[in-house]
Amino acid sequence: MFARSILAVVLSLWAINSSATLKIEITEGAAGAEQVAIVPFGWAGAAKPKEGIASIVSADLHRSGRFNPVAERDMLAKPTDPQQINFKNWRILEIPYLVIGQVQVEPNQNHTIVVRLYDVFRQTELFGKKFKAKNFQLRAVAHQISDAIYEELTGERGAFSTKLAYIKKLPKTAKTDYRYLLFTADADTHNERLVLRSKNPIISPAWSSNSKKLAFVVVRNLGSSIYIYDDEKNESERITQSREKFSAPAWSPDLSKLAVQANRDGGSDIYIIDLKSGKRQRVIEHWSIDAEPIWSPDGGSLIFTSERGGSAQLYQYYFDNKQIRRLTFEGRQNLRASFSPDGKMITFVHLSNDRKYYIAVMDMETLEMRMLTKPSHQETEHESPSFAPNGSMVIYAANYQNQRGVLAAVSVDGGVHQRFSNEMLGGEVHEPAWSSFLD
Amino acid sequence: MKQFLKWAVVLLPILWLIGCGGTPEKKDDTVVVEPKPVVEEKIVEEKIVEAPPEENPLLKELKIYFDFDKSDIKPEFKAIIEAHAQNLAKNSNLSLKIEGHCDERGTTEYNMALGERRAASVSKMLTLMGASASQISTVSFGEERPEKEGHDESAWRWNRRAVFVYSE
Numbered sequence: 001m002f003a004r005s006i007l008a009v010v011l012s013l014w015a016i017n018s019s020a021t022l023k024i025e026i027t028e029g030a031a032g033a034e035q036v037a038i039v040p041f042g043w044a045g046a047a048k049p050k051e052g053i054a055s056i057v058s059a060d061l062h063r064s065g066r067f068n069p070v071a072e073r074d075m076l077a078k079p080t081d082p083q084q085i086n087f088k089n090w091r092i093l094e095i096p097y098l099v100i101g102q103v104q105v106e107p108n109q110n111h112t113i114v115v116r117l118y119d120v121f122r123q124t125e126l127f128g129k130k131f132k133a134k135n136f137q138l139r140a141v142a143h144q145i146s147d148a149i150y151e152e153l154t155g156e157r158g159a160f161s162t163k164l165a166y167i168k169k170l171p172k173t174a175k176t177d178y179r180y181l182l183f184t185a186d187a188d189t190h191n192e193r194l195v196l197r198s199k200n201p202i203i204s205p206a207w208s209s210n211s212k213k214l215a216f217v218v219v220r221n222l223g224s225s226i227y228i229y230d231d232e233k234n235e236s237e238r239i240t241q242s243r244e245k246f247s248a249p250a251w252s253p254d255l256s257k258l259a260v261q262a263n264r265d266g267g268s269d270i271y272i273i274d275l276k277s278g279k280r281q282r283v284i285e286h287w288s289i290d291a292e293p294i295w296s297p298d299g300g301s302l303i304f305t306s307e308r309g310g311s312a313q314l315y316q317y318y319f320d321n322k323q324i325r326r327l328t329f330e331g332r333q334n335l336r337a338s339f340s341p342d343g344k345m346i347t348f349v350h351l352s353n354d355r356k357y358y359i360a361v362m363d364m365e366t367l368e369m370r371m372l373t374k375p376s377h378q379e380t381e382h383e384s385p386s387f388a389p390n391g392s393m394v395i396y397a398a399n400y401q402n403q404r405g406v407l408a409a410v411s412v413d414g415g416v417h418q419r420f421s422n423e424m425l426g427g428e429v430h431e432p433a434w435s436s437f438l439d
Numbered sequence: 440m441k442q443f444l445k446w447a448v449v450l451l452p453i454l455w456l457i458g459c460g461g462t463p464e465k466k467d468d469t470v471v472v473e474p475k476p477v478v479e480e481k482i483v484e485e486k487i488v489e490a491p492p493e494e495n496p497l498l499k500e501l502k503i504y505f506d507f508d509k510s511d512i513k514p515e516f517k518a519i520i521e522a523h524a525q526n527l528a529k530n531s532n533l534s535l536k537i538e539g540h541c542d543e544r545g546t547t548e549y550n551m552a553l554g555e556r557r558a559a560s561v562s563k564m565l566t567l568m569g570a571s572a573s574q575i576s577t578v579s580f581g582e583e584r585p586e587k588e589g590h591d592e593s594a595w596r597w598n599r600r601a602v603f604v605y606s607e
Contacts, residue, residue, distance in 0.1 A: 172588060201583035203547050221536075223578055224551065245555070245579070248548040261548060263579050266510075266559030268552040291552040305549055312549060333508075336546040349546055357544070380590075383546060402590060404543070431547060 033416075034153065036061060036097040037070040037090060041113070042080030046105035053101065053113065053142045060146035060160045060188060063409075064392065065416025067153075070095055082116060082125075090120040097126075099149060109135050115145050117152060126152050139190060159390040162187045163435040165195070165205040165214050169405060169428045182216060184231065187388075187434070189407075189420065195229050196236060204431065208251045209297075211435035215249035215258060226260060226273075239273070244280075246271065250294045250302075259283075259293035259302055270304055270317075284317055284324070292336045297343035303327065305335045314348060327362065330369060334360070336384070340391045341436060345412070347372065347385040347394045357381040359396050361412065372410050373398075373417070379408070384431045387412075395432045405429045497522035502586075503561065505599040507542070510556040512564055520561060523603060524568030531571070537561045538602040539579045540586070542595035547581060554579030561601045 038054045038061070058069035072078075076089040080102050090098050101115035113131040118124065129148060131141045140161065147158030168181045178197040182205060185192045196202060201219040208214070214229040218238075223245035229236040240246045240260075248261040258273045262282075270284035270293045284290050288307040295302060302317045309326060312333040317324050328334035333351035340346070343364065350360040350371065359373040359382045372394060373382050378401050385396040393409050393416075400406040400419065405428020407420035420429075503516035512520065527533055539554030539561075558577035566572050587594040 201580065203551075203581070203583070219551070219580060219583055221538075221578060222576075247551050261552060263551050263555035266556050266563070268555060289549070289552040289556060292546065292548045305546075333545075335549050351545070381544065399590060404590065 033066060033068040034097065035070060035095045036067050036099065036149070036153075037075060037095050038099045039075060039078050039080065039101075040072060041101035041103050041115075043103045044105065045107075049138070053103065053138060053145065054099070056139060056142035056188075057099070057146045057149070060143060060158075061149065063188065063418065064150060064158075064160075065411050065418065066150070066392075085118065087118075087120050087123050096120050097149075097153060099145075101145075111135070111138065111141075113138075113141055113145075115148075117149055139186065143186065143188075156392060157390045157437070159388045159392065159434075159437075160187055161438060162389050163207075163211060163438070164189065164395070164432055165207060165216075165435070166407070166432045167202050167205065167430045169430060182214075182229075184214065196227075204248050205433045206249050206251060207433055207435045208255050209253050209436055210255065211438055213251075213255070214433075215251065217247045217249065219247070224263065226258065228275075239275070239278075246273070248292050252295050253297055253299045259295055261291045261293065270302065283319075294337055294339055294346075297339055297341065303337045303339070303346060305337070312351075314346075327367060328369065338386050340387045340412075341389055342391060345387075345391070347387060349383055349385065357383060359385045359394060359410065361394070370414070372412070372414050373408075379406075379419075382408070386432055386434045388434050389436045395434055397428075397430050397432060403428070407432055494526065495522045498526055501603040502600050504596060505557055505601070507595070507599065508545070508553070510553065510560045512560060517564070520564050521568050524565045524570045527565065527570035527574050531574070532607050534574050534576070534606050535565070535570070536576045536578060536604040536606065537565075538584075538604060539577065540584055540598060540600050540602065541582045542598040543582045543585065543590070544595070545582070547583075550581035551579050554581045557599075557601050 038058045040052050040054045061067035062069050077086060079085045079100050096119065098118040098120050099115065101113060104112040111133045113133065116128045117126040119126055127148065131144065133141045143160040146160040150158030163184055164187055165184045168183065170176060170179045178199050180200065180202040181197045182195040182202045183192045184195060195214065198218060203217045203219060205214055205216045212231050214231065216227055216229065217224050218227060220242050222242040224247040225238055225242050226240045226246050226249050227236050227238050245263040246260040247263060250259045256275055258275065260271050260273060261268050262271050267287045268289050268291050269282055270290050272281045272283050284304060286306065286308045290304055290306045292305040293302045300319055304315055304317065305312050306315045312335050314327040314334045314337050315324050316327055331350050331352050335349045337346040337348040345361050345363060347359060347361045350358045352358060356375045358371050358375060360369050360371050362369045375382060379398050381399045383397050385394045387394055391412060393411050395407065395409045398406050398408045407429050408418065410417050497519050500519045503512065503519055523535065527535060537558040539558030541550040541554050555577060558579060562575045562577050565575055585594065585598040586600060587597045
């Protein structure tokens, strides 16, 4: 006698609340954060929206930890046009960089945005750019402006026009028939888009290297299965059966395969699934736990967590000679590695001898390990680190003041720490995954 | 020279703008795609049965607990597993699913593996004590289904567990 039931998993564009945003608090700033004044843009042809482009750009640059945007109330003047600029007004405040802009709105809602960046002390324009956008594209334009300013002033590509994926977990007391929600969002957590909500646990979102697909796992009462969400088609497809018990998907750089963990027979192993043929191949096998594979950006190796040495540590497997080398030796455990986009570093979870979970990084050439975070009595257990696409920051999930699932980020030099305080949701945010550049 | 610079400041951006009129432009033709439902596999749920009342009282014990990061069975739970092993041996129509669970510490996927190992370690002992392997299945929920909410050992000790789910 079997009771049949279909577990409904609903996919929709619906978001809990379009104003669902995470506030950001810089908990520890870099000493050398550069001052920059982003003057509110001039608007012609339409009323200025509540949240202007300048304030989005200011928030972006602030969040990077590299800049300290000037508050609007501290500005002595608010030029919107090059002729209105009096560099003295900025020099006197010792503000080295100035950004001004104008938005021209035509009756058909086409916006033309002109933005200029100035070096105050040299009194020169560093760039002038023009953008065209519809209403709903203004946030995207603001992020492109942030990218341009960041790149001009740091020499490094900005990561503001990128995406995050994360999982929200609602409390047991939630009166909904689902508790797990998978979202994608802009890098500043605006524009949340629901990928999937489910009463069953959703875990392990992983972006493909072109940021167009997201692999993830749903855990059910027979086992876990892997799904692939296509961000362009807005569709999800299950690619493995529950009874196969696959989890922890990681994309090959050429997108043709997934490395996964098979939770079977007591000791999990690492398999490769060919997405075209569907063929499964076991590549790493041991009686103890082998888990959490990730693909090196050059495609030549996998890094995974294994207990083959007695405690969970990171190992690297090379496809060409099938050799395995151990990477970590310090601390009680080292788990769940994630590569920097250039492949030169990994970030991972380090369980210290005093039983606290930190975020660490390792230089893949020297195998030197360095702690990025240090849990305090308020902020304990750091998990799920993921590099920004420009390699400048690592985003992770933390426990904060007895709350689980608080998003936080740290610069790769360890200098800037920030926390994204989640005000509107009773739920926890888990497993943030930062996309690569979108082009 | 000073005069020239002053003009350059004003003119250069204008020239720049004329030069590359429509620099980074966003396309207007964004198509909003309606969502399609995920095609779900049909899942057969077991009918959960209870042990007959005259049986060994230990059969009412459907959970055993583990130490942090461990999957070996503590001596105090061996009698419970033995009772279930004998029950399965006597009733070949019964199936037992063992769920493995972890506390919230450690990474999500490592805990998926650890939960499976806990379930497998119970399964192995059941077969050593007389149950048939074909009667037993295992599944891991990792850290996703805690028994007790809470972020210290008072909750964690109840969450590191294996749960017995009978069906026929």
